[in-house]
Amino acid sequence: MDEIDKQIINALQDGFPICDAPYRQVATQLGLTEQDLITRLKTLLDNGVLTRFGPLYNAEQMGGALTLAAVKAPIERYDEITETINAFPEIAHNYARSHELNMWFVIATETPEQIQQTINAIERETGLTVYNMPKIKEYFVNLKLEA
Amino acid sequence: MLDDTDRKIIQATQAGLPLTPEPYQTIAEQLGLTASDVMMRLSAMQNNGIIRRIGAVPNHYKLGYRFNGMTVWNIPDEFIDELGQKVGQLKFVSHCYHRPRHPPEWMYNLFAMVHGKTQEAVDEQIQQISDLLGDYNLGCDVLYSTKILKKTGFRTTARTQEVELRMEQLPSSGKSKGSQPVTD
Numbered sequence: 001m002d003e004i005d006k007q008i009i010n011a012l013q014d015g016f017p018i019c020d021a022p023y024r025q026v027a028t029q030l031g032l033t034e035q036d037l038i039t040r041l042k043t044l045l046d047n048g049v050l051t052r053f054g055p056l057y058n059a060e061q062m063g064g065a066l067t068l069a070a071v072k073a074p075i076e077r078y079d080e081i082t083e084t085i086n087a088f089p090e091i092a093h094n095y096a097r098s099h100e101l102n103m104w105f106v107i108a109t110e111t112p113e114q115i116q117q118t119i120n121a122i123e124r125e126t127g128l129t130v131y132n133m134p135k136i137k138e139y140f141v142n143l144k145l146e147a
Numbered sequence: 148m149l150d151d152t153d154r155k156i157i158q159a160t161q162a163g164l165p166l167t168p169e170p171y172q173t174i175a176e177q178l179g180l181t182a183s184d185v186m187m188r189l190s191a192m193q194n195n196g197i198i199r200r201i202g203a204v205p206n207h208y209k210l211g212y213r214f215n216g217m218t219v220w221n222i223p224d225e226f227i228d229e230l231g232q233k234v235g236q237l238k239f240v241s242h243c244y245h246r247p248r249h250p251p252e253w254m255y256n257l258f259a260m261v262h263g264k265t266q267e268a269v270d271e272q273i274q275q276i277s278d279l280l281g282d283y284n285l286g287c288d289v290l291y292s293t294k295i296l297k298k299t300g301f302r303t304t305a306r307t308q309e310v311e312l313r314m315e316q317l318p319s320s321g322k323s324k325g326s327q328p329v330t331d
Contacts, residue, residue, distance in 0.1 A: 009210070013202050013203055014202065016200075018171065018186045018189055018201070019186070020171070038168070041166060049209045052203070054163035055164070055198045056200055056201070056202065058199050061196045068258075085296075091297055093297060094295075094296035095296060098291050105297070131253060132247075136244075136245040138244055139228075139232050139244065140232075140242065140243040141199075
């Protein structure tokens, strides 16, 4: 990754034009050729520096629902509980975290009602209390990270 | 509201935008639409918030951001909106939310994600949040992620769909990969 790659990463986190030849427009702004931009972008995606390039959809605006939830998984049952919770297709992410609440996951469903149904099922299958922490208010979301 | 054509466009772009000189034309050809129709619909979805933005999502770790912490704070409810806005405006905070407490065990109601290339950088950021909150900070903690247990795209009404992640990005293959050690 060189300075030009970094400029591309920074520029493309700010958005992308909707026009006939958007790569050419961005390339011109960066002093590159269209083909150079496309080639570098492909490399950045292939080697995983970028996880994605394209429209980022907002699940809630599409009628879906999301929540953040956590459990206190006893250490001796940690792997078993991980397996049980991960088996739910509604679990989008699951992270181990350094806290008594040591497993944090995002539940994503097609309808708001399914969130509670999923929580009930997880509680039933694990015997643990699920701490549901849906957002009450979003103050800021910005994934921009300077390269 | 979304119609079937919108949903087709969403499905066609769930893996990303084509890397062709005229990407909207490429999508249009796949779906039997015109490029101007695709562009109009994408613009409309961007304007009404279905699309947060069109752009690139970097892997935090590959850019050197190895320290990703979920900072959590106990803020009096009557001040949380004002302070949440201010914390969200700090340039190093990537996500900031008001979430419910679960007393007595979990008294934290403000969540702010921070990212740094060193532990010192993250500690400095946490100190800045703490300074900003001052006496309104009734308690805080920082939960570092120690392992990715699962990571997939979200399911939506347009079927399996990768959407903008609401939590911090950890090293990602883009697909579920089971347990993956994280060294923070």
